[in-house]
Amino acid sequence: MIFYLVRHGETDWNAREIVQGTTDIPLNERGLEQAARARDLMKDIPLDIIYSSPLVRAYRTAEIINECHNVPIISEPRLREREYGIFEAVRYCDYPGVEFWDYDKNRRFEGAETVHEVFARVYECLDDIRRDNPGKCVMLAMHGGAARAVHCYFNGFPKGRPMKSIYTPNAEPIRFEIADDAPAHTPVPDHA
Numbered sequence: 397m398i399f400y401l402v403r404h405g406e407t408d409w410n411a412r413e414i415v416q417g418t419t420d421i422p423l424n425e426r427g428l429e430q431a432a433r434a435r436d437l438m439k440d441i442p443l444d445i446i447y448s449s450p451l452v453r454a455y456r457t458a459e460i461i462n463e464c465h466n467v468p469i470i471s472e473p474r475l476r477e478r479e480y481g482i483f484e485a486v487r488y489c490d491y492p493g494v495e496f497w498d499y500d501k502n503r504r505f506e507g508a509e510t511v512h513e514v515f516a517r518v519y520e521c522l523d524d525i526r527r528d529n530p531g532k533c534v535m536l537a538m539h540g541g542a543a544r545a546v547h548c549y550f551n552g553f554p555k556g557r558p559m560k561s562i563y564t565p566n567a568e569p570i571r572f573e574i575a576d577d578a579p580a581h582t583p584v585p586d587h588a
Contacts, residue, residue, distance in 0.1 A: 397526060399572040400441065400535045401546050402461065403564040404453040405430035410566065413488040417480030417541075422452050430567035431460035438569055439464040441533065447525060448537035449475040457567060458537035469537075474521035477539035478514045481507025497544065497559035511559065516582065518545035523580040530576045540564050549581055550574060 405427030409416045423431065434457070443465045448458040450471045458469050482505055483491040495503060499511050525534055536546065543564040548554075550572040554561060564570065 397529070397531060397574050397576050398533045399522075399546075399550070399574070400438065400443070400533070401543055401564065401570045401572065402434055402438075402457060402535060402537050403540050403543055403566055403568070404449075404451075404457040404537065405434075405460075405567040407453050409485075415480050415483050415486050415488065415491055416453075416539075417477050417484045418451065419484055420452050423456050427453065427457075427566065428460070431457040434567040434569055435461045435464055438535075441569075443467050443535050444532040445470065445529060446535040446537060447472045447475060447521075449473075449477065449539060449542075451476055451539070454537045454539060458535070461535065461537070472521060474517040475536060475538040475542060478541040479507065479509040480541075481505050481509075483508065494560045497541075499553070499559055514542055515545045515548070518542055519549055519582045522546065522549050523582050526574070526576070526578075526580070535569075540566075546572070 405423045407421040407427055408424045409421045411424060438461055445467050446458050446462055446469045448455045448469055448471060450473055462469055497511060502510050502512050504510050544559050544562045547562050
């Protein structure tokens with residue numbers, strides 16, 4: 397089974413280096429251009445289905461890429477960005493990113509999801525998508541933070557587990573492949 401992960405195109409908050417989390421910010425002009433470039437890069441990939449975060453920046457990216465495919469787009473809330481709580485709308489330099497994404501510490505910040513909660517919902521979603529679409533080519537339209545769980549699902553946890561170091565560029569397709577009979581990953585391991 398083949399997956400393509402596509403983080404949404406740029407938004408004004410990305411450009412201003414502001415944490416978006418689940419704040420529903422649309423693509424800016426550059427983000428629309430990035431999504432169109434991803435569409436052109438993916439035009440010959442035989443996609444069967446697209447699963448997208450319901451947040452407008454991801455869903456619009458999916459719609460633009462789908463112009464060349466005309467396949468179903470499923471709105472999937474488990475692919476939404478992490479709830480950043482007190483760090484929503486804060487500049488990148490003003491939130492504790494390394495600690496916020498420390499899988500082992502798994503700290504709970506006011507109003508935010510823990511790292512384990514994000515990984516659990518994304519892993520469960522990927523297991524369900526695999527179960528429902530064996531042998532298919534699937535695209536995921538989502539967000540940079542939650543995409544860390546996708547990278548770990550397919551590649552394992554990074555050495556030393558520095559989650560903050562896992563970066564997904566805006567609107568650049570990343571390919572993953574997994575055997576249809578590979579075991580499911582949920583529940584998420586405490587010590588990967």
